[in-house]
Amino acid sequence: MTGTLRLFTIEWRRSVALWFFPLLVLAGGWFSADLLLSMKVAIWANTSAHIGLAAIALAPLMGGVAAWAAGRDQRRGMRDLLATTPRPAPQRDLAALGGLALWGMLAYVAAGAYDVFVSLRNDPWGALVAEPIVVGLLAVIAGAAIGYLAGTLVPSRLVPPLVPIVLFFTMGLLNSGWFWDDPVTNLSPWTLIEDARFGNPNTVFYAHPPSLLLESLLWLAGPTGVAIAAVALYRRRSLITWGALAVSVVVAATGATTLMLAFENPNTGRGQWETRELVASTPVCIERSIPVCVHPAFEPLLAENASQIDLVIEPVLGLSGAPVRAEQLPFANGMYANGTLTIDPIFGDVEGVTLALVQDSVAPGPGWNMQYHLQPEQDVIAIWLARRIDASAFEHSYRMTFDSVAGPIRDPVQDDIDAAVARFNALAPAEQRAWLEANYADLRAGRLDMDDLP
Amino acid sequence: MAVNVDVQGLTQRFGRTTVLDGLDLRVGTGVFGLLGPNGAGKTTLLRTLATIVPPKQGRLRLLGHDPGRDHERRLLRRRLGYLPQHLGYYPNFTVFEFVEYFALLKEMPNDEVRPAVARAVARVGLEERGRSKLKTLSGGMLRRVGIAQAIVNEPDLLLLDEPTAGLDPEQRVIFRELLREIGTDATVIVSTHLVEDVAAACTEVALLNAGRIAFRGTPDELTTLGDGYAIGDSPLERGYSRALAGARA
Numbered sequence: 001m002t003g004t005l006r007l008f009t010i011e012w013r014r015s016v017a018l019w020f021f022p023l024l025v026l027a028g029g030w031f032s033a034d035l036l037l038s039m040k041v042a043i044w045a046n047t048s049a050h051i052g053l054a055a056i057a058l059a060p061l062m063g064g065v066a067a068w069a070a071g072r073d074q075r076r077g078m079r080d081l082l083a084t085t086p087r088p089a090p091q092r093d094l095a096a097l098g099g100l101a102l103w104g105m106l107a108y109v110a111a112g113a114y115d116v117f118v119s120l121r122n123d124p125w126g127a128l129v130a131e132p133i134v135v136g137l138l139a140v141i142a143g144a145a146i147g148y149l150a151g152t153l154v155p156s157r158l159v160p161p162l163v164p165i166v167l168f169f170t171m172g173l174l175n176s177g178w179f180w181d182d183p184v185t186n187l188s189p190w191t192l193i194e195d196a197r198f199g200n201p202n203t204v205f206y207a208h209p210p211s212l213l214l215e216s217l218l219w220l221a222g223p224t225g226v227a228i229a230a231v232a233l234y235r236r237r238s239l240i241t242w243g244a245l246a247v248s249v250v251v252a253a254t255g256a257t258t259l260m261l262a263f264e265n266p267n268t269g270r271g272q273w274e275t276r277e278l279v280a281s282t283p284v285c286i287e288r289s290i291p292v293c294v295h296p297a298f299e300p301l302l303a304e305n306a307s308q309i310d311l312v313i314e315p316v317l318g319l320s321g322a323p324v325r326a327e328q329l330p331f332a333n334g335m336y337a338n339g340t341l342t343i344d345p346i347f348g349d350v351e352g353v354t355l356a357l358v359q360d361s362v363a364p365g366p367g368w369n370m371q372y373h374l375q376p377e378q379d380v381i382a383i384w385l386a387r388r389i390d391a392s393a394f395e396h397s398y399r400m401t402f403d404s405v406a407g408p409i410r411d412p413v414q415d416d417i418d419a420a421v422a423r424f425n426a427l428a429p430a431e432q433r434a435w436l437e438a439n440y441a442d443l444r445a446g447r448l449d450m451d452d453l454p
Numbered sequence: 455m456a457v458n459v460d461v462q463g464l465t466q467r468f469g470r471t472t473v474l475d476g477l478d479l480r481v482g483t484g485v486f487g488l489l490g491p492n493g494a495g496k497t498t499l500l501r502t503l504a505t506i507v508p509p510k511q512g513r514l515r516l517l518g519h520d521p522g523r524d525h526e527r528r529l530l531r532r533r534l535g536y537l538p539q540h541l542g543y544y545p546n547f548t549v550f551e552f553v554e555y556f557a558l559l560k561e562m563p564n565d566e567v568r569p570a571v572a573r574a575v576a577r578v579g580l581e582e583r584g585r586s587k588l589k590t591l592s593g594g595m596l597r598r599v600g601i602a603q604a605i606v607n608e609p610d611l612l613l614l615d616e617p618t619a620g621l622d623p624e625q626r627v628i629f630r631e632l633l634r635e636i637g638t639d640a641t642v643i644v645s646t647h648l649v650e651d652v653a654a655a656c657t658e659v660a661l662l663n664a665g666r667i668a669f670r671g672t673p674d675e676l677t678t679l680g681d682g683y684a685i686g687d688s689p690l691e692r693g694y695s696r697a698l699a700g701a702r703a
Contacts, residue, residue, distance in 0.1 A: 002564065003558045003561065003562075003564060003567075006554075006558055006564070006567070007555065007558050007559075010547070010551050010554065010555055010558075013551075014544065014546045014547050014551065016546075072544070073542075076542040076543060076544060076545075077540055077541075077542030078542035078543070078544070079542075080501065080504075080506050080536075080538045080542075081536065081538055081541070081542060081556075081603075082559070083504075083505070083506045084504045084505060084506060084531060084534055084536040085531060085556065085559035085560055085561075086527075086528045086529075086530075086531035086532045086559070086560060086561050087558070087559045087560070087561050092559065
């Protein structure tokens with residue numbers, strides 16, 4: 001075992017990160033598995049993104065721990081004694097940083113193992129994707145290196161708590177709406193990991209995008225190298241350390257540039273699923289009042305979704321313009337001219353279903369969402385249908401959407417709608433059916449007004 | 455006798471304060487005691503010899519190396535042992551780990567590290583506490599850990615700043631014996647306020663005052679200097695006091 005390796009072993013065994021290890025695992029596990037726990041289906045690509053997300057908590061925390069560790073010699077009055085030793089200080093720094101980073105990586109692995117465990121409960125579909133997992137791991141190492149640099153340059157007790165805050169908010173800011181359309185968003189590991197290329201369950205319909213792993217690796221290795229070289233330069237200036245700094249800057253700049261260029265590329269840009277190749281899949285279906293079909297990955301949700309759809313469409317079943325089939329389709333909602341109602345099995349999508357039932361939908365195609373412009377009488381029937389499955393949360397969400405469109409006339413319109421929903425609900429089922437038989441086509445076409453309601 | 459420490463015209467200043475003032479010193483094998491009042495420049499001299507601070511002026515050759523040159527300084531440091539006045543330590547390291555850590559930092563050959571660590575820890579009488587964490591040790595034990603890390607590489611130049619501070623009488627006796635043993639092959643420079651350490655362990659002694667050497671000789675010569683002088687409880691203390699008074703006059 002070489003001297004540096006032995007130093008590393010001692011540093012790892014006695015690293016301050018050991019004391020923070022339970023906190024690191026908890027933070028990483030919570031940050032990555034929170035949403036997974038609430039999901040009833042598991043998709044390995046999605047789990048991969050969640051594993052990577054642990055880094056969003058771990059990288060800043062490791063930065064803080066590393067900043068604290070880097071200030072150790074100053075706090076402990078070790079500088080004089082260490083200055084008399086011949087081994088180059090950067091080797092000592094590398095051993096200390098390596099020991100810290102290894103604990104960070106172990107915490108990352110532990111959090112990831114928890115994500116895998118959570119996913120395994122739901123018989124996951126597909127295969128793990130390496131890219132977000134590797135990006136997350138690199139982010140943890142980079143966070144530790146940046147923190148170590150900060151703690152070396154400013155060995156103050158104030159720095160360790162500041163580093164996690166700065167790192168977290170920098171990653172968060174670059175991933176936020178402020179930079180949604182800006183290529184610099186790709187410089188945040190958060191963006192690289194969370195990008196719906198991996199994170200959105202609907203990506204099951206599409207081929208994986210071209211990998212940005214090499215670009216991400218360059219970008220995240222860059223700051224790590226810069227931080228280590230800067231620490232070495234701080235200890236002692238030499239041609240080697242200047243060279244290492246220069247190489248690291250070039251690597252980081254190359255990675256950053258290629259990532260930002262990738263953002264502009266329609267194949268690799270943020271949220272650009274629709275330009276990607278669709279992957280053929282055979283849906284799994286269940287026969288209820290109409291056939292209900294979902295992508296095989298969502299089979300565990302099929303029965304529950306079919307029951308809800310049954311309830312919602314039962315009043316209009318068989319009417320002209322009513323759905324004859326419900327199916328999960330990639331990034332579309334609404335109803336096709338052939339009577340296929342699109343559904344989103346993950347979120348239940350009562351809002352989307354009810355809206356599609358009361359309005360002739362614009363021919364749906366690939367895209368985020370259909371745009372609905374409901375009239376109040378359509379709104380009344382949509383809410384009445386949604387209430388059949390006690391979808392109060394969805395009704396609320398829907399009303400918020402409607403309110404934001406209705407603007408100043410919101411309150412009187414809403415009162416009228418509430419009264420009309422109550423009146424319609426009070427009718428006997430036969431009367432409701434009779435009204436719908438007589439008016440359903442006009443309702444969907446927007447040819448009625450509130451006075452036409454019972 | 456080989457001259458391991460060769461200092462000529464050494465000057466150290468911190469701001470406007472001159473701490474060492476054109477100091478000349480040549481020391482060979484043996485235990486060399488460095489006495490002097492507070493602020494005389496003892497610690498600064500040791501820190502300079504330990505290559506922590508480069509001299510402002512003057513020439514320095516240690517173990518035949520010029521510490522101003524990178525490569526030579528690195529070679530020199532491999533053969534150097536240093537115990538600072540205030541020993542810092544990593545509280546979660548065990549005794550063995552701390553001493554091994556410094557053996558590795560001193561670039562000892564890998565296969566020699568473990569035996570050297572065991573030997574150094576045994577020489578300061580801490581074998582039974584070898585696996586104890588430093589934070590659990592008493593002040594005197596920590597001082598012995600500091601000595602162990604200083605001697606782990608069996609240095610040719612050992613610089614000790616107040617090494618016996620905090621040691622109990624029994625340990626001081628053992629420590630002086632250790633100094634005498636190391637001093638048979640190496641140069642040991644001990645800065646101390648305790649004249650009994652000098653009397654018991656040193657082959658030569660210098661009295662530093664205001665950055666200059668006020669006296670240099672054997673402990674016996676310093677003792678003789680104090681004959682008939684009133685200030686001091688022991689013969690050596692009287693010699694120390696007379697030499698200091700002469701320098702100040």
